Every structure is written in C-alpha cells, then in structure tokens.
Amino acid sequence: MANIREIAKLAGVSVSTVSRVLNNHPYVSEQKRAEVMRIIQERNYVQNSNAVHLSTGKTMVVGVTLPLVNNQYYSSIIEGIAGEAARHQYNLMVCQTNNSAEQEQSILRLLKNKKMDGLIMCSRANGCETIDEYAQYGPIITCEANEAVFVSSVHIDHYQTFRIGMEYLLGKGHRKIGYCIGRKNSFNSQHRKRAYHDMLQSAGVTPAPEWAFENCLTVQDGKDIAHRIWQMNERPSALIVSCNHIAAGIVKEAGRLGLRVPEDLAIVGCDDQPVGELLEITTVSSPSSLMGKYAFEMLYDRIVHQHKEKEERELPPLLVERGTT
Amino acid sequence: MANIREIAKLAGVSVSTVSRVLNNHPYVSEQKRAEVMRIIQERNYVQNSNAVHLSTGKTMVVGVTLPLVNNQYYSSIIEGIAGEAARHQYNLMVCQTNNSAEQEQSILRLLKNKKMDGLIMCSRANGCETIDEYAQYGPIITCEANEAVFVSSVHIDHYQTFRIGMEYLLGKGHRKIGYCIGRKNSFNSQHRKRAYHDMLQSAGVTPAPEWAFENCLTVQDGKDIAHRIWQMNERPSALIVSCNHIAAGIVKEAGRLGLRVPEDLAIVGCDDQPVGELLEITTVSSPSSLMGKYAFEMLYDRIVHQHKEKEERELPPLLVERGTT
DNA sequence: ATAAAGTGTGGAACGCTTTTCATAGCAAGA
C-alpha cells in the first residue's frame, strides 16, 4: 500500500507537507491541502501507525493487568478505564496475569519496550521494588493501595468499607457480628479485619473467634459458612461479608436451612456485583467503574505531563440498604 | 536508552549480529553471542517494539470489539480469547463500541493502519459490506453468524439452543410452553423463535400467543413476566428464557408470588451466567469462553497462513439440568 | 523605508530493527 512518499510525489509536494496535512498543522495553503487530500483519498492511504509510534515515541495504548477478565469486579474497572481512554483516543491492552508474577513481568516489559505508554494494574503479583523499577519506563497506577515510591494508586478504602458496614450493623443493635473475608493475609483483608475489631472495641464488644471466616472465595464457601453457622450453639446475629457472591451463597443456603434472613442472620456485603441487587443484599458498594475512570485520568495526566509524583486517591464506599438487614 | 547500534558498537560487532542474537538466529559464534548478551545486560537494553513492528509488519496484537466489557457473556468470550492469545505471545486490544457503527469503524481502521494483526468482533454494528471491505487489511472473525464473504465466524447455534431446551421440556411432558427473548427482530431471536415454533409444531401443539414474551432485557423485565403469568387465567407450565438473568428475575418474583418453581412453572435458561448456577436454574449452556478460544485459533491460523477462506464454526450448546425443571 | 514577524514549503536527519545480499573462511565430497 501507498506510503507518505508516494503521496507526496503524486501530489507534487514534499513529504513534510503531506505530514502537515495529515496532522492538521497550519501553514499549508488551501490549494495544496486539497490536492494532498485528493490523492490520499484516491490512493486510499492511511498512516502506518507503527511508523508513527516509532517516530513520536508514543503508542496511544495503555495496558491493564488483572488476574482474570471474567470477573465482575475487574470488568467493571475496565469499563471505567475504557470509557475514559476512548475519550482521549487511547486504546486498551488488556492483560490477564492469572496472578502469576512472571506473566505480570512480561507485561511490565511491554512498558519498557514501548508497546504501551502507561500501565494500570488492577492487581499485582510482584513486589513494590519490581514495580518501581519499571515505573521509570512509563507511568504506572495501581487500583489498590501500594507502598511503591513512584507508583500512584486509586483505591477503595477497605477499612472504611468495613467500618461503614459495622457501624450500620451496630446501629441496628447487633452485637454478635461475624465477618467473612477472602485471602487471609492480603493487604485488603488486613484493613478489613482491623476495621472490624476497631468498631467492635469502640462498642465495647468482644467478638467470638469462631465467627471469623477466612479464605472465603467461592459461592460454595458461602454455603459452607451458612452450614457452620446453622450448627453453632451460639450464632452470630449478623455477618459482614467481603464479596456479594459469598453473601449470596450464604443467603441461599440459609434459606434452605430455615435460617431466616435478616431475622436470624443479617448480612451486609461489600461490593457492586449484580447478584447483590438480584438477591437484594444490603451492601457497602465500592465504585469500581469510577475507580477505573480515575485510574485512567491519573495515568493520562502523567503520560502527558511526564511527572512521577506519587498520589494516592481513596474512594469512599457507599451503603446501599436492601433486604438482608 | 540504548539502541541496537550502541550495543553493536560496545560489543564490537555489527548491528546484524546483535539482531541475530536477539532473535536467536543460528550462525552467531558462541563468543560473540556471549559478549553481546553481556553488553545487553549491562546496558539494560530491550528492543523498541515499535521499530520491530515497523520492520516486520506485524504487531502481535489482536483486537476485540464488543458493545461493553462489563457483561458476563462478553467477558467470558474475552477470557477464552485471552488465554489462547497468551499461548501464542499475542496481546489483546479490547475495544468497546457501545454498539455505535462509528466507533466500530474507528476500530476497523486500526486494522487498516496496522495497529493490529487481526480482529475478533463479538458484536457488530456495521453492515457486512463494510466489514468485508476492511477484511482485506487483515483477518476478521465474528462471534456470531455473518453473511460477509471474507469474514469467518464461530458462533453458538441459537436454533439448536432453543431446540434442545424445547425438546427437554416436551420430553418432561410439558405442552403449555412459553418463551422469553431479547430484541424482537435480531438475527438470534429469529432463530430462537423458529426453533420454538418448529418444536411445538412437531409435537402437535399450538402455542398461546400471550405466552410469548419479547424485548426482555433486564432482571426487572423478568420480574414483570412473573407477574403477568401469575395473573393469567391459563398459565404456561414452562418457559424457555434466552438469558439467565431474566430467568433469575422470574424465579425470584415467582417465589414471592407463591408460584412454585418448577411445580407450577418450570424454567429453562439459555446461557452460562453464574447467576444460573447460584439460583440453580436449568440452562442450555452456550460455551462462550470456548467460542473465544476458537475465534482466536481461527484468527491466528489466518494471520500465520495469510489465507481468507470463509469458515463457519457452530458450537453445540449443552443442557445443564438444575433445580428449575 | 526598514526591521520584525508571520506564512508556506522543502530537505534531511531521526526514530530503530530486520533482512537481503555480499564476502570470506573452512571443511567435506568428487
């Protein structure tokens, strides 16, 4: 296919002039501009974007890492990123890491070799030192709190999330409150647990250790929890649950076991999954799509202005009262 | 940062030799290879992928168009594509079209200007002529049936889906069967309706027209349907529903109204949404992730072997019996 | 009238790697 040199020759102008036309630079006479356009049309010419990228040093691509796409939380972040990226003519490279540090590194390398202008990490498998090292090649934003020096973040305040949920349950008179969280020692889980304990302490309540459910990941885990609660001598009257699909498992199984929700067991979930709406689960919703939008905004600012200032933006969660409390 | 010339100079070899080392070409002596590697390490050099792309004419990127990412069906297709793409060192550019023909064209243009090597269209807003036109610049695969000349497809056989569901319900003795579909006149809906009527006809049953529910899109639509059925003098004994979130709405609301599922109303859904599993909805599952995998396979084959033969691959759906029948 | 500022255009360097072609040494086969 035609290239810029051929267009220049056919239009009887220099390559520079064609380039100016393509990029809407001023200082091209209407005559020549028209003629160049005519030839471009005629020859069905478009720029080779790889040449443009090579020449400008930009790709108009941002990357996104996540463990897996097929997950409501992550795809909702992507949605936020994608919308904002499109507004700025940026394309999105979505990269599944499967939580593997190696796969993640292979993506970080894409930043180094200029396949992308910046990177948003929705999750992270490598240590902060590693990420920091790659941050010299292009801006990186994480969608969770991080301790890196050059990596900014926009994240949901998980402490707040649990605090709001706990405050709400305490306000409703609950004192026997349990919790369910995912990976036991993840950064997020730590915060959640702290909020749980802080709130109970300030209410002067000592929690029963058997009401703490950790490593809850699947719907089935939720069902199992319902079972375990059902068999307890002293049951909690309420649960705060980190994810709504877990909460859904609990609600469904509780129903089957004759454990009434919310009368026997009140439940507060902690995310935005549609299943929460469907099963009418009260939830402390986290604005994940908005988080994506902000992540891109921050990234874009750093791409354009080439600064590396660390910024941490926390998004406040919002309580959505529904039927399980 | 360093470029290949600098590495060559420092290693005391030619640029070609460095390139050979980088690309694992034979015909480089162990000595020089080692020395080049040493310098590469030392200078922390990596190739500039834009230069590589320009030179090779390939980008190792495939695009995916879809109306929105935040949707179980589409993200499950992406998952399938992503897994297979990663195996072949391909990156994924995910492009939301919001069903806009213009936005879709801006993505098709990325194929023309070599920003991607091929394109998978999960949905399509432009006519086949338009798509065909762009297919000359790189292979395109759609994840739904299409009538284009140069565009292959891998898709779920929606006629089969409904046929299987209907056969199953008829086999269980149901004769009073209704259906719920989405957009009334979409390609897919046409096929579904045809299957519905064909199956009833071959069973010698004439359907009541008020059991046909069209334009069902949201969970709320499902709830409304439950209401309407509840108020009918003569109710259908079973429903075949195109999406499980609609089915979920029906199930939930039926429960509230005292309409027993499956005793009073059996329900068969028609996709893979996790809500189906959660609410134990019997479903004719469509292997959307597998569809993505196959789509990439077909695309990859066309990228590598540069052929344009039209191929249409239909995926058989699979009945998953659960609690609503 | 004269300097300064603005407009319009072309040449050439620059961004970086891959790949083809040419060359040369050396070993194996005829």
Added chain:
DNA sequence: TCTTGCTATGAAAAGCGTTCCACACTTTAT
C-alpha cells in the same frame, strides 16, 4: 585439486512518518 556447501559476519536497504532547520516570500509595525 577443485568444487560445493556451510558457518559467520558486516554493509546497506527497506520499512514509514515526524520534525527541526533553512530559505523565501509577505505583511505589519516602527
């Protein structure tokens, strides 16, 4: 001994667009 056929390596072209610099011609301001 002479030809083939490898192995090893470098020079240079090809892939393509952007942008800086230089030059020339108009205007406008002083």
